[in-house]
Amino acid sequence: MTSAGSLLQLVRRGEATTRRDLIRVTGLSRSTVTQRVDMLLAAGLLRESAGESEGRGRPSGTLGFDEDHGHILVALLHIGRAELAVLDLGGRVLRRSSYPITIGDGPERVLGEVEERLGELVREVGVDPAETIALGVGVPGPVDVSVGRVMQPPVMPGWHDYPVRDRLEAHLGRPVFVENDANLMALGEQRTRWPDAPSMLLVTVGTGIGAGIVIDGTLYRGVDGGAGDIGHIRMHGREERCACGAAGCLAAVASGRALLRALSELGKDVSVVADVRDLVQHGDPDAVGAVRTAGQLVGEVLTTVVSVLNPEVLVVAGELADTDGHFVSGLREVIYQRSLPRATRNLQVVTSDLGSAAAIAGVAELVVDEVFAPAVVDERLAAAGV
Ligand SMILES: [Zn+2]
Numbered sequence: 001m002t003s004a005g006s007l008l009q010l011v012r013r014g015e016a017t018t019r020r021d022l023i024r025v026t027g028l029s030r031s032t033v034t035q036r037v038d039m040l041l042a043a044g045l046l047r048e049s050a051g052e053s054e055g056r057g058r059p060s061g062t063l064g065f066d067e068d069h070g071h072i073l074v075a076l077l078h079i080g081r082a083e084l085a086v087l088d089l090g091g092r093v094l095r096r097s098s099y100p101i102t103i104g105d106g107p108e109r110v111l112g113e114v115e116e117r118l119g120e121l122v123r124e125v126g127v128d129p130a131e132t133i134a135l136g137v138g139v140p141g142p143v144d145v146s147v148g149r150v151m152q153p154p155v156m157p158g159w160h161d162y163p164v165r166d167r168l169e170a171h172l173g174r175p176v177f178v179e180n181d182a183n184l185m186a187l188g189e190q191r192t193r194w195p196d197a198p199s200m201l202l203v204t205v206g207t208g209i210g211a212g213i214v215i216d217g218t219l220y221r222g223v224d225g226g227a228g229d230i231g232h233i234r235m236h237g238r239e240e241r242c243a244c245g246a247a248g249c250l251a252a253v254a255s256g257r258a259l260l261r262a263l264s265e266l267g268k269d270v271s272v273v274a275d276v277r278d279l280v281q282h283g284d285p286d287a288v289g290a291v292r293t294a295g296q297l298v299g300e301v302l303t304t305v306v307s308v309l310n311p312e313v314l315v316v317a318g319e320l321a322d323t324d325g326h327f328v329s330g331l332r333e334v335i336y337q338r339s340l341p342r343a344t345r346n347l348q349v350v351t352s353d354l355g356s357a358a359a360i361a362g363v364a365e366l367v368v369d370e371v372f373a374p375a376v377v378d379e380r381l382a383a384a385g386v
Contacts, residue, residue, distance in 0.1 A: 002026045004036040004381055005374030008045055012065045012372065019063070037063065043381060044069045045372070065089065065372075070133040073122070073172075074363045075114045076181060076356065077139050079103050079155060079207050082110070083356060084118055086125045089133065091364030095125045103140070106158030107167075115171050132174050134371055136363030137164060138181040140208060142225045148178040151225060154232050154244030154251075155208060177366055181359055182228055183219050186212025188362030189315050189352055199311040202352070203230070204318035205298060205327070206273055208243070209251045213309065219366075230301050231255065250301055254294040256319055262290055273319045280323045291323045295330025302331065303338045310343050317352035 007026070010016040016025050022033045040046040048061040067090035074085040074096075080103070085096035097117065101110055122129050141153025148165020150156055168176040186202035194200055195217070203211045209231035213220040221227050231251040232244050242252035252258055256273030263270050263279070266286050270276055279287035306314065314335075320327045332349045352358055370376070 001374070002028050002032075003374055003378045004039050005372075005377030007033070007036050008040055008065070008372060008377055009374050011046060011063045012368070017062050017064070019061075022063075039381060043384065045377065067092075070131045071125075071127050072133055072364055072367050073118055073135040074360055075118065075135065075137045076184075076359050076363075077101065077103060077110065077114075077137070078181070079140055082114065082117075083360075084114070084121050085360055086121055086127065087360065087364050089364075089368060091361050091368075093360065094127070095121055096360075097121055103155070103159075104157045107162040107164060111164065111167060115168070132172065134175040134177060134367045135168060135172055136184075136367045137168065137176060137178045138184045138359050138363065139164070139178065140181050140210065142229050143178050143180050143183075144225050145177070145179065145221065148176060150178070154242075175371065177363075177370060179219075179362075179366060180210065180212070180221075180225065180228070182210030183212040183221065184362030184366065185317055185352075185354075185358040186214050186228075186315075186362070187219050187365050188358040188360065189317070189354060190214040190217065191365045192354065192358070192361050193352075194313050194315075197312040199309060200313045200315065201228075201302075201305060201309060201311045202315040202317055202358075203298065203302060205255060205294075205316070205320040206318035207256045209255050209298065209318075211305070213311075230305065233301055235297065235300075250297065254297040259287075259290050259294055259320075263287060277319060277323050280326055288326050291320065291326045292330040294320065295327040295332075296334045298327075299331035299334030300338070303335050306335055306339055306347065307343045310347075312346055312348065314347060314349045315352050316349065317354075317358060321351045 007022055010025055016022045019033055019037055023030055044066055046063055047066045048063050050061055067088050070089055072087045076083040080100060082101045083098045086094045139150055141150045141156045144151050149161050149163060150159045153159050164178050165176045182204050185204055189202055190200045198216055200214045211228035211230050213228050232249040234248045235250055235253055238248035238253050240252040241247055242249035259276050260270050276287060280291050316328050328351055336344055
């Protein structure tokens, strides 16, 4: 792991910020490091600030990943809304927009509009479309990342096995990465807030329920991209109809959608998940009780997950996380009561304050990891004859 691409990764991850660090971390000779760093500088991948002179020899500057030499496009698809963004390579948002969609309209219509609006957004930012590095797409369903397709998604009718990646790549002429939305949030949260946690679990509870797992800084997707898909686990003794067509799923009893249904049956005036949150914040006892019970039900399923994974951090995200602590305290109570002490001794249960910024940060991390992976960079340098 001492190629030019590997040196770039060390700088990108903050493990080395000077030539001297690179020599120390890799054990390479000064002349080899100089040659590889110069190669990365020439390719515009690294930049070096003027450093202070340290006595004899050349001053040692600070090395950094050049975050301005391209941009990343983001398209996050939710059940009823799409968010688009243009980022620099450091994940900073240059511009974003959001508009309503119906995911059930199917891929042709939804992706057609994404293509059109992404083009508009790029024009508005005024960046050169030729400098688009890649597009990252988040979807509320399981993804086979090897082919960039959504597989048997419970709440995305018409999307099963549709070539999302191939279609968008053909349109953009750039690499496209399709990923489950909870996975993106988990990756963004881990890299931004918990970079040292060896095992992190994120559960997101909004209209639906999803979870993402990051182990040793890497997403754990499972064999078929189904890891963390906890929303449609069947709950013993429950018969409520679920949006996926089955009955008694966790999402049918504990998601924002389930709470909307339960509270409107009680005569409450609620139509979106934010209304449930408002009721809780105004101290409505039915809403507080329902949200707390939902937290307990999610906690029941997470008790098993926590025992299998023994994570250091459990992040609770999504609209229901932000309900004056009622959802999270229900969830926490059940997890701590029902788990063995060893599974929870070092567990922190926290809420996310990143919101949709977590998924956007996740796209930046995912895309940069893929496009600037050591082997990919080395290949590109070789092809360029540097
Ligand atoms: Zn279901």
